[in-house]
């Protein structure tokens with residue numbers, strides 16, 4: 001029972017543990033699914049921002065095409081025409097810092113070009129940067145690519161007249177643009193004239209006479225380049241300003257060269273450590289632009305993640321665990337209650353058994369003398385009879401009756417009679433030494449002693465008789481003795497199947513009455529005791 005209860009408790013505990021682990025697992029799985037959904041949302045948001053940036057780049061590139069159109073439509077575009085067109089675009093495209101016209105000028109044409117610009121700008125000349133960094137008059141070379149028109153002039157005075165062919169990097173990109181008939185962008189440059197010191201890039205668009213379709217023709221027909229100076233930061237901010245998702249840290253990286261270069265970032269590096277989720281960092285390459293490969297590196301902030309997290313994983317785990325605990329507690333209560341009921345039932349069954357035994361004992365006990373009663377004797381006699389038959393052993397019976405008991409009652413009263421019966425019963429019982437022997441009150445003032453497998457029942461009978469007399473219970477009216485005496489009939493048998501137990505007790509009774517008739521205070525026996533098995537011998541002569 002106790003073992004079962006411990007096993008049940010462990011089973012409940014185990015089930016609770018499994019339930020808690022499962023609830024945690026369900027919560028974790030919700031969390032994982034949510035993370036995947038957030039990741040997918042995040043990539044889509046970054047994709048939107050990348051598309052917006054690509055769109056912004058293309059819109060700004062269109063400006064160069066418009067300026068190119070001007071030079072294609074006329075062989076002699078004046079500074080005024082250029083400035084009018086350029087300034088109208090610059091008003092609408094704030095991300096363009098400057099628009100420039102870079103003509104191709106041979107050494108022979110240099111003077112003519114310089115003179116022409118000096119009409120309006122007296123100090124104009126083709127310049128280049130010397131080693132120390134200061135601007136000097138451009139040295140002689142076969143071909144010049146000077147900044148000839150620039151809009152706005154304000155802030156770009158240093159660039160005005162600067163020969164791009166004097167800078168090897170610029171010259172290289174110019175030649176490549178010319179040869180491929182491609183708009184090409186430079187690597188990032190620092191726009192020193194900008195307050196924010198933001199980075200920018202130059203975009204060159206080649207302009208030819210006619211429509212040359214071979215490399216040689218392109219080299220021959222090149223007139224010059226339209227140049228745009230773009231502010232990367234402004235362009236970036238304009239592009240992503242109207243995209244929905246907030247809370248994403250973005251970096252624009254130029255991966256064109258061997259080493260990556262950061263062009264722009266919308267956050268400072270010291271704020272990133274505690275606020276971002278690095279494991280979700282996503283690199284989104286943009287379409288190639290001006291021969292350059294830019295990549296948008298995006299990392300979500302904690303705020304971005306928190307906005308998209310729900311309480312579902314937490315709630316499902318907590319409710320799951322609470323549910324499991326409640327079920328466990330309920331099951332434990334039921335098991336405990338049932339075990340308590342079982343204990344109670346067992347206790348009550350034990351009490352009932354004890355009460356039953358007590359009742360049985362009572363139903364087999366004589367109320368007055370507290371020795372076995374007639375019912376007990378009848379049951380015991382039947383059992384011992386059967387046993388004697390089976391084991392082929394003897395069974396003896398002593399029938400006892402108090403002499404002249406009516407007179408005792410009449411003389412001393414019924415209460416004294418009762419006490420006499422108790423004393424006699426006690427004295428008779430004291431003669432019994434074996435557990436298998438039984439003394440019972442047979443009825444009224446009659447007693448019976450059942451002796452299984454006893455050799456000398458007569459000796460015991462006579463001992464009983466003497467012991468009662470020795471009690472010296474006064475019996476004045478008795479005609480036999482001055483004390484209470486008893487008469488006894490003794491009979492023995494080794495019963496067989498054919499023997500009749502009722503005739504056996506009847507004969508014992510008969511022997512008792514023969515003892516009475518012979519003068520009382522004596523034992524009557526059958527002198528031929530147990531001569532033959534299965535034979536009950538009739539009384540022949542009383543004996544004192």
Ligand SMILES: Nc1nc2c(ncn2[C@@H]2O[C@H](COP(=O)(O)OP(=O)(O)OP(=O)(O)O)[C@@H](O)[C@H]2O)c(=O)[nH]1
Pocket residue numbers: 368401402403404405406407409413414415416417418421443444445516
């Ligand atoms: N006090 C008392 N008397 C009882 C009880 N049972 C039977 N008796 C009395 O025992 C007496 C038996 O009387 P009888 O059957 O005439 O026998 P007797 O007087 O003993 O005469 P003999 O048997 O010939 O010696 C009756 O008076 C019963 O009332 C009992 O429980 N208590």
